Amino acid sequence: EVQLVESGGGLVKPGGSLRLSCAASGFTFTNAWMSWVRQAPGKGLEWVGRIKRRIDGGTIDCAAPVKGRFTISRDDSKDTLYLQMNSLKTEDTAVYYCVAGLGTSDLDDWGRGTLVTVSS
Amino acid sequence: DIVMTQSPDSLAVSLGERATINCKSSRGLLCGSNSKNCLAWFQQKPGQPPQLLISGASTRESGVPDRFSGSVSGTDFTLTISSLQAEDVAVYYCHQYYSAPLTFGGGTKVEIK
Numbered sequence: 001e002v003q004l005v006e007s008g009g010g011l012v013k014p015g016g017s018l019r020l021s022c023a024a025s026g027f028t029f030t031n032a033w034m035s036w037v038r039q040a041p042g043k044g045l046e047w048v049g050r051i052k053r054r055i056d057g058g059t060i061d062c063a064a065p066v067k068g069r070f071t072i073s074r075d076d077s078k079d080t081l082y083l084q085m086n087s088l089k090t091e092d093t094a095v096y097y098c099v100a101g102l103g104t105s106d107l108d109d110w111g112r113g114t115l116v117t118v119s120s
Numbered sequence: 121d122i123v124m125t126q127s128p129d130s131l132a133v134s135l136g137e138r139a140t141i142n143c144k145s146s147r148g149l150l151c152g153s154n155s156k157n158c159l160a161w162f163q164q165k166p167g168q169p170p171q172l173l174i175s176g177a178s179t180r181e182s183g184v185p186d187r188f189s190g191s192v193s194g195t196d197f198t199l200t201i202s203s204l205q206a207e208d209v210a211v212y213y214c215h216q217y218y219s220a221p222l223t224f225g226g227g228t229k230v231e232i233k
Contacts, residue, residue, distance in 0.1 A: 035222070044213065044224060044225075044226050044227045045162075045164075045170065045213055045215075045224045045227075046224070047221055047222040047223065047224070050220070050222070061220040061221065063221045064221065097169055097170075101217075104172070104175045104181070105158070105160045105172060105175040105176075105215075105217050106217040106222060107160065107162075107170075107172065107215065107217065107222070108172055108175075109172075110169040110170055110171070111169065112168075112169055113169055
């Protein structure tokens with residue numbers, strides 16, 4: 001069974017930083033394209049970015065609102081995905097989901113999410 | 121960026137009746153060698169993460185009831201729930217994975233009339 005467990009969320013002041021982690025199990029992590037998707041309170045889904053698997057070049061794509069501030073990385077030896085968030089803004093407040101693309105679509109299996117609140 | 125325009129924003133349907141959700145993409149989503157559309161549908165129940173229902177515009181995921189179906193005509197995509205059940209109350213999102221940035225429709229809230 002695919003399991004994705006996010007951690008690292010919390011309350012941070014505007015301009016601050018936070019690092020999210022996602023521990024993966026139940027599938028071959030090295031074969032997956034991994035993404036972060038966020039959802040602001042009461043709002044829809046917004047793709048944050050993804051990192052492809054090493055065999056596909058490990059390419060990283062990010063959405064325009066977070067480009068230059070957020071960095072996605074992965075540690076295949078630890079089956080873990082990361083999201084480093086810098087220069088946080090109030091509009092970054094959201095539940096952040098870790099999502100695995102296992103070949104069906106890019107967003108096949110989702111974690112339960114971790115809440116990030118940016119507020120003074 | 122590919123824009124996904126989803127309608128309606130909300131929908132109230134009687135139990136056992138049909139629910140239809142529409143999604144229009146700003147460009148074609150045909151991808152891969154099998155001429156599938158890179159279009160997925162998700163269901164999100166309150167307090168839960170989204171769940172993949174359909175990929176390739178019309179292929180149901182394992183375990184998804186056959187009352188859910190997806191269809192496509194050009195750049196117009198449709199999710200149909202043939203006979204609405206109480207457990208289908210949720211928000212439904214269309215999503216294109218044709219190219220980055222990946223994008224979603226705005227969501228359709230389905231309720232019981």
